[in-house]
Amino acid sequence: MKNFLKKYPTVVLIIGLCTLFLTQQKVVMPFVYDIIKSDLFLVDSNDKASQLPISTHLTELAFNNCNTYIKSTLDPNTTITFPAKPINAWSLGNYQYVINAEVTTASGAHKYACRITYNNGDDQEGVADIKNWSVDGLSGLEKI
Incomplete structure (x- = not known):
């Protein structure tokens, strides 16, 4: 295994990057999307946001x-x-x-x-x- 790392460092780097990418895409991001869809950050009030200037x-x-x-x-x-x-x-x-x-x-x-x-x-x-x-x-x- 030690020889493989020394002999093919580029291949090991590419495999590591692919593993990180797939972990983020298949594990981390679905978890983040579930949190976003939840009511965890929901603030329910009668005052609504406005993108345009208002005068009240x-x-x-x-x-x-x-x-x-x-x-x-x-x-x-x-x-x-x-x-x-x-x-x-x-x-x-x-x-x-x-x-x-x-x-x-x-x-x-x-x-x-x-x-x-x-x-x-x-x-x-x-x-x-x-x-x-x-x-x-x-x-x-x-x-x-």
């Missing part, structure tokens, strides 16, 4: 809460002006939103993207309370 009551609240968050992270002496509406707002589903807007400071206009989540899901009673929202990410305002 919740996106307006998400925009306002992003602006409040931005204001709270800046130096109190920084003068910043927010527009009345975002440039775009998308619903990612399950009460997660991406807000694209622009702020104006003394140094000029800056576009930003804010990812924000309403934490109470389908319970809309606390939607106006900023404590029920969490900012998951903010980009574009690093230079302010």
Whole structure:
């Protein structure tokens, strides 16, 4: 066997690669497909995702809460002006939103993207309370 490995290393490599490929195709991928088809990753909520920009009551609240968050992270002496509406707002589903807007400071206009989540899901009673929202990410305002 040792002689075979030394004599035909290319054949051994090809056989090994074929074995790995067949194992992945016949064992691993069917298992992955079964997991994907299951309800393991299913999140059932009344808020559906949208590939197109939308404007709803919740996106307006998400925009306002992003602006409040931005204001709270800046130096109190920084003068910043927010527009009345975002440039775009998308619903990612399950009460997660991406807000694209622009702020104006003394140094000029800056576009930003804010990812924000309403934490109470389908319970809309606390939607106006900023404590029920969490900012998951903010980009574009690093230079302010």
